[in-house]
Amino acid sequence: MKILSTSKGIGGQLTAFRELVKRSESIIFVGSPGFCTPFAELLAYGLRGSGKAMMFIPNTDVKNARSIIAAPQGMQLGDSVVPEGDTIVLLGGLAMPRIGSTPGEIKAFLDNLPSGSGKKLVIGVCFQSIFEKGGWTDIIGFDHIIDSDLENCLKSDAM
Template sequence: MEIISTSKGIGGQLTEFRKLVNGSKRITFIGTVGFCTPFAELMAFVLRETGKESIFLPNLQSGEARIIVSSPQGMQLGDIADPSADTVVLLGGLAMPKIGVEPEKMKVLVDDLLRDTEKKLVIGVCFQSMLIDQKWPEVIDFDYIIDADLTNEVKKA
């Protein structure tokens, strides 16, 4: 994989994401319930005034997809939504072995969500190379993967 840009922090990650989806109209984030949901909401936050639609789909459950809406309290999951899109964002929590999502089944879902659009974009967003280490790019045709590292320091004041 070729590195096409680098950035630092959550702000850098969100800026890179916003650039990648510039031409998108409808974005479906797929991730695990709880762990990935706030990341989808965070990424949808930087798109809130662009006119792009954002949807969150838990795991492989198409019937549970929900629109991500902007509210005075921030981005939140709203009503049930059609998950079809021109852009699919796979979040790294899906690839964690304990979650049990098979990339082959995810590929079928991704292909189905993108079937009615000519311009298709598949993006992975993960931490510590989770999608890459679990070999998801060998099954799913990603256009881009945003791979971030976290460094944590706990300091006693």
């Protein structure tokens, strides 16, 4: 894949995401429960007030799909929904070791997921190139990937 732009921080990640989905009407986030859920809610927060329908599917469990709604506390999972959308966002937790998903399973899942408008836009959002390192880019037809890197620094005066 060719690099289109670079940015820093969460703001840069949200800006890139908003740009990619500006023509989307309905966005389905797919990720591992717990780990990916807050990332879906964060990305959805960047789209609050946009009128876009947003939902989260844990792993490939379509029966447990939930809407993502705006609440006074931020974006949260809402009621059960039948997932149908023109944009699919695969979150990097799916590719983490011991999560249980393989690129082949996710490819089959994507091929069988209903789409309201025909072709689905497939976006990956991950950290530290996990989709590329795990061979997912060879199997999944990503249209775009937002790949972020994390640097942690623990500071303390107590030690």
